[in-house]
Amino acid sequence: MKIRLMILLLFAGCLFANPMLSGSKIKEERKCVINASILSPVVAQLSIIQKDLRKEIVVRSRSSERSQTGVIFLVMGMVFLYGVIHAIGPGHGKIIAISYFMGEKANLLKGIFFGFVFSLIHSTSALILFLSMKAFAIVAPFVGASKYEILMQKFSFYLVAAIGAYMLIKALNDIRSNSVEQDTVNGVILPFTLGLVPCPGTLLFLAFFSSIGLFWFGILSVFVIALGMAVSLSIISIIVIIFRDKVVNLIGSKTRGVFSSLLSISSAIFLIIIGLLLGYSL
């Protein structure tokens, strides 16, 4: 049972393109113009912190004092911090969130909402995947599961492109009618769509806690990681919302509308491109 579950998890890892487990040749070496000297130390440092945190979490969770209240709080505190840092690092749809909030006028609550909805769905979908696999390992062979999940990921990215297309049409309609219609739908659909892709980091925590007999720790960690990620993503969204407002306000009132429309159009086009590229690249 244990080995079947683990093997299944490993197979599920394929959907996250784990090169240890995935036989597909990666589409690598796509160089772009980012200057390595700016980002490299930041990304490296984030990775080292995550690595150290994970090590501490493993050590504390395996220790004989792990059932003590203080240790539980300490471990969950570290899990929370891991979530915060994990979400600052590459990934987690931040480019899409940034693009969306650059294109749409939004209040701060909407930014917070985005961060929390995305994180909750992102982590919960990992939990659902984990529990499904656990059940799946008992009743049926797992072959084909990864293909299904890759399809889901593709669907998620193509949906982002579709949201971009919707935003583009809306922006063009706003220009034609010379009015700005507030977007209420995409602010909900977008984080939900992005979150559908399960978080591999969360899945690792679940599998780890489960493997050492702390299943409920694993379940708790899902929501603690989600909370950590939500804090980071909400802050990033808020920064973008404030930044957009400041930039738009800097523009003279006569051209403000044109500038705002240009932002909306370029953001929408960007979402279309990024959604199609990501969907295609899987």
Next chain:
Amino acid sequence: MGRVILILLLLSLLFAHPHSFIDYETTICFDDEGVSGVQTTWYFDEMFSSFVEAYDVDGDRIFSDAEVKVLKAEAFDNLKEHNYFSKFYIDGKIFYPTFIKDFKPFFVEDKIVYSFFVPCHVQATAMPKEMIVMFFDPTYYIHVDPVKKEAVSFENDHNYSVVVNREKRKQDAYYQNVIVPAGFRVRFSKK
């Protein structure tokens, strides 16, 4: 503030992040002709190790031949497509290993360790030759770093003069040019 936003924006261009970690060490092996290959040891982080641990079916913390066979097939052989995360330069020319030998997984405390030999023959002469050894995962799913202590050692090198330098290989930056791998420049010649 502008700089912070710029960094956040640039960071966001990336679409994955490390989910596992490998610390590695290598031994450059010599024979009568020169370099014969690179003995490689990977130490996985404790959390990822808890996955691979499942391949120790009987839980005796030793991988039997049968367990190794399954583990290798399911959680190692795929790396052939990724050149076993290795990229070497031999006298300035890139060399991607396509096969390995003597794969052996084992436990070191709570970590799973993979050990294997990467054949790579480079004949030594009286004139110094140069080899650069790097290990990294170009997908950045796994963050690969040399161990903190001496990551490179030598075996059977008594007939050779060998010098090694560790360097940051900006020219080999990967993952949208953001991650700069560590590389080991090895110069060797016959004594």
